[in-house]
Amino acid sequence: MIRVAVVDDEALVRSGFSMILEAAGDIVVVAAVPGRQAVEAVTEHEPDLVLLDVRMPDVDGLTILRRLVESPSPPRVAMLTTFGCDEYIAQALGSGASGYLLKDTDPDELAPLVKSLATGAVVLAPQIVPTVVDGYLSHHRDLEAPTGRDPATRDHGVPAAALSEREHDVLLLLAEGLANREIAHRLYLGVGTVKDHVSSVLAKLGVDNRVKAALWAQRAGMLARDGAQ
Structure with missing residues (x-):
């Protein structure tokens, strides 16, 4: 089973991603939390992969990314964004992100992308590759x-x-x-x-x-x- 944590300040996004991923059968969402609870939840549940929103009102996603990457047993982290041309892409990848996905990714493609990330691949949404x-x-x-x-x-x-x-x-x-x-x-x-x-x-x-x-x-x-x- 691939253990995933979803970090986003929108409850609808967290529940939607959780439902889609767990329907795959070999993915379990061990935590779905807002940004302020991210580090604590990852430390407690030790997911293999974290899907982390870049832009959150109460905490910077890049700051959370750096803290997760510097932890003793860092998970792989893929950033989530609403925009294909996000100014944070270079910073995120340079800080250790393993991928960059759009929130409107086709539901049928989400689980395969997560599985690719879990195997060690770097995964970018097609719209982001040119950037x-x-x-x-x-x-x-x-x-x-x-x-x-x-x-x-x-x-x-x-x-x-x-x-x-x-x-x-x-x-x-x-x-x-x-x-x-x-x-x-x-x-x-x-x-x-x-x-x-x-x-x-x-x-x-x-x-x-x-x-x-x-x-x-x-x-x-x-x-x-x-x-x-």
Whole structure:
């Protein structure tokens, strides 16, 4: 069972998320509390994952995030927001958040996203991926390759051609922010097969999470090229 805590100052959000997650059968919501009770509840119930609202009237979600990350046995934390373009995204990810989800996520997608987070994946709502990529690129212009160098080898010295055709397809969907189950559905593959492809992609690119892989694809020009076709 995946143990989850939901932290949000709106009782309707807490109850709605709890009901959707527990309907999955292998997820249990061990705490659903407002922000001021978050740290105490997490300490008491020791969830595997915390879904934490960014903006709450009586306490800052980023402050709670930092306290949870610095605890002796930190849970994974995914931030919740109402807005796709949230100015707190970079701060949250830089402070140790494992994901960033929208509150209006399709109910059918919520449990699979939580399960992906619980396995160690970094999960971003598709609407948020462009914001993360653009923010990263704007702060790393000084890392641009010298003129004439293949942009596909810019970050890690690995050409895009090193990926198989299927790994290329997986990388593009991963860069859109899709979870493994969604990628499997899109490519008509088993979830286990997708996990293997994702692991292979990360290894070949020399990165340790999905966000960095998405950034690699963006900097290599793969997303722009495919979008233009």
